[in-house]
Amino acid sequence: MKRLLRVVERTRLVKPLVFALCLLPLASLIAGAAMDELGANPAETLIRANGDWALRFLYACLALTPLRVATGIAAFARYRRMLGLFAFTYAVLHLLCYAVFDQGLVVADIARDIAKRPFILVGFAAFLALLPLAATSTTRALRALGPRRWQALHRLVYPIALLGLLHLFWMRSGKHHYEDVWIYAAVLALLLGWRLRRSLRRARLRAVAEAA
Amino acid sequence: MNRAYRDRGYDHPIPSEITPREVCLGRRRLLQALALGAAGSGLAAWAGRQARAAPHPPPTALHPTPSALPGARATDPITAAREATNYNNFYEFGFEKTDPAAHAPAMKTRPWTVTVEGLVARPRSFDLDALLALAPMEERVYRLRCVEGWSMVIPWVGYSLARLLREVEPLGSAKYVEFTSLADPDTMPNLNSSVIDWPYREGLRLDEALHPLAMLAFGMYGEVLPNQNGAPLRLVVPWKYGFKSAKSLARLRLVEQRPITAWEKTAPREYGFYANVNPDVDHPRWSQATERRLGDGSGLFARRRRTLLFNGYAPQVAELYAGMDLAKFY
Numbered sequence: 001m002k003r004l005l006r007v008v009e010r011t012r013l014v015k016p017l018v019f020a021l022c023l024l025p026l027a028s029l030i031a032g033a034a035m036d037e038l039g040a041n042p043a044e045t046l047i048r049a050n051g052d053w054a055l056r057f058l059y060a061c062l063a064l065t066p067l068r069v070a071t072g073i074a075a076f077a078r079y080r081r082m083l084g085l086f087a088f089t090y091a092v093l094h095l096l097c098y099a100v101f102d103q104g105l106v107v108a109d110i111a112r113d114i115a116k117r118p119f120i121l122v123g124f125a126a127f128l129a130l131l132p133l134a135a136t137s138t139t140r141a142l143r144a145l146g147p148r149r150w151q152a153l154h155r156l157v158y159p160i161a162l163l164g165l166l167h168l169f170w171m172r173s174g175k176h177h178y179e180d181v182w183i184y185a186a187v188l189a190l191l192l193g194w195r196l197r198r199s200l201r202r203a204r205l206r207a208v209a210e211a212a
Numbered sequence: 213m214n215r216a217y218r219d220r221g222y223d224h225p226i227p228s229e230i231t232p233r234e235v236c237l238g239r240r241r242l243l244q245a246l247a248l249g250a251a252g253s254g255l256a257a258w259a260g261r262q263a264r265a266a267p268h269p270p271p272t273a274l275h276p277t278p279s280a281l282p283g284a285r286a287t288d289p290i291t292a293a294r295e296a297t298n299y300n301n302f303y304e305f306g307f308e309k310t311d312p313a314a315h316a317p318a319m320k321t322r323p324w325t326v327t328v329e330g331l332v333a334r335p336r337s338f339d340l341d342a343l344l345a346l347a348p349m350e351e352r353v354y355r356l357r358c359v360e361g362w363s364m365v366i367p368w369v370g371y372s373l374a375r376l377l378r379e380v381e382p383l384g385s386a387k388y389v390e391f392t393s394l395a396d397p398d399t400m401p402n403l404n405s406s407v408i409d410w411p412y413r414e415g416l417r418l419d420e421a422l423h424p425l426a427m428l429a430f431g432m433y434g435e436v437l438p439n440q441n442g443a444p445l446r447l448v449v450p451w452k453y454g455f456k457s458a459k460s461l462a463r464l465r466l467v468e469q470r471p472i473t474a475w476e477k478t479a480p481r482e483y484g485f486y487a488n489v490n491p492d493v494d495h496p497r498w499s500q501a502t503e504r505r506l507g508d509g510s511g512l513f514a515r516r517r518r519t520l521l522f523n524g525y526a527p528q529v530a531e532l533y534a535g536m537d538l539a540k541f542y
């Protein structure tokens with residue numbers, strides 16, 4: 001199985017394929033908008049779909065390390081940057097669709113809207129925190145920062161994942177309509193729980209090593 | 213007279229000028245097929261898979277005549293029937309806007325009786341056919357403003373609610389009308405949700421209910437109501453937020469005490485009894501100053517429009533609320 005995967009990897013086809021798959025939601029939204037197939041409220045469909053995809057890519061990105069460790073397939077690590085940047089791309093589109101289609105790019109209206117709907121502020125905070133991560137996604141930035149500082153900075157992804165979930169939960173709280181919120185919450189709990197368990201185990205091993 | 217109070221609701225196209233749904237849909241599909249190839253249409257279908265559900269079963273024409281009532285012929289462009297029948301809040305069938313179109317076809321709308329009881333001289337149950345024959349069918353083009361901040365323009369078919377209320381002769385002690393919608397666990401998948409204390413209940417002050425613009429609708433776009441829009445009959449109160457216009461009515465009761473409505477019970481600070489459309493009284497969690505008009509062909513980049521006091525029906529209904537503090541009685 002592993003050998004087969006290695007052969008597939010070596011064809012250099014997987015990465016472009018994954019890249020194309022990540023673009024599929026965007027392509028479908030563009031086609032839907034062009035053909036007026038986004039429902040009665042296309043602005044709402046675009047805003048929500050891009051937000052959903054931002055969160056999905058973010059969580060998919062967080063799933064790569066557990067997958068790598070669980071399967072022993074190192075190749076998973078090579079998709080962290082791509083999925084992270086797709087999460088950022090869909091977050092940018094989400095924000096842009098809101099600003100353009102919902103608020104007509106009127107800054108005063110956006111400010112008033114945020115005052116009325118604080119969940120938007122939570123989403124905006126998550127977006128701001130994504131900016132330094134996207135900006136330091138290059139290998140050059142990693143070298144300039146040094147791996148330790150780079151990793152410390154990129155731990156921002158955990159608060160971002162929580163803020164994104166809070167943003168969705170709060171948006172839905174008006175109708176108590178949480179069906180998919182619970183799914184996102186369960187996935188995130190799994191991803192964070194796995195990391196918590198791993199760091200606890202590591203701390204214990206270190207303590208044992210120091211005692212010995 | 214205040215400019216905003218001017219009545220613009222007279223010279224509207226006659227029903228025959230409204231493009232029939234099939235023609236409209238057929239033309240759109242053709243243009244879409246031409247505009248982009250099969251691959252593109254597959255992608256679009258995928259993007260729209262949730263946003264648009266299957267069309268409802270074959271319709272039946274009601275042959276209404278245009279209403280002569282002041283305010284009953286809004287001149288705004290009419291919302292495409294496809295949008296008005298696939299973007300609905302009907303929580304008995306689910307929370308998503310597309311759930312009603314997907315699940316409501318299972319609802320049984322015949323046989324159907326409506327009980328009208330309470331403080332009336334002649335309480336009675338009406339068979340649907342008796343209600344359909346009670347008064348001539350009129351077409352009224354009303355703006356519909358949802359509390360969520362979107363709006364449509366819909367040609368309803370029916371007659372004034374007052375016509376039915378007169379049949380049962382309200383007593384002098386009757387001050388309010390309570391409306392109860394159908395709650396059928398066999399056909400309504402979302403009745404197990406606890407957001408609403410089912411069945412859905414709404415209410416109007418008796419003078420509001422007797423206002424000629426308050427309407428009992430049996431159809432839209434010249435045909436009987438699709439189930440997802442509240443078949444076989446619903447309330448339409450165009451100057452109030454959409455949730456006041458209860459769907460699939462099973463019972464009307466005339467009472468002395470103000471009824472507690474379904475949404476009031478769920479969130480009394482957010483959804484008041486009156487729920488008159490008012491750009492100056494915000495929902496606690498969002499502004500009501502503007503609205504997005506749906507399905508009028510203006511496209512994605514159209515700006516939100518200013519919301520009008522009483523949804524633009526102030527010339528007809530403002531006197532019902534003379535001297536009332538609209539911020540207090542929201």
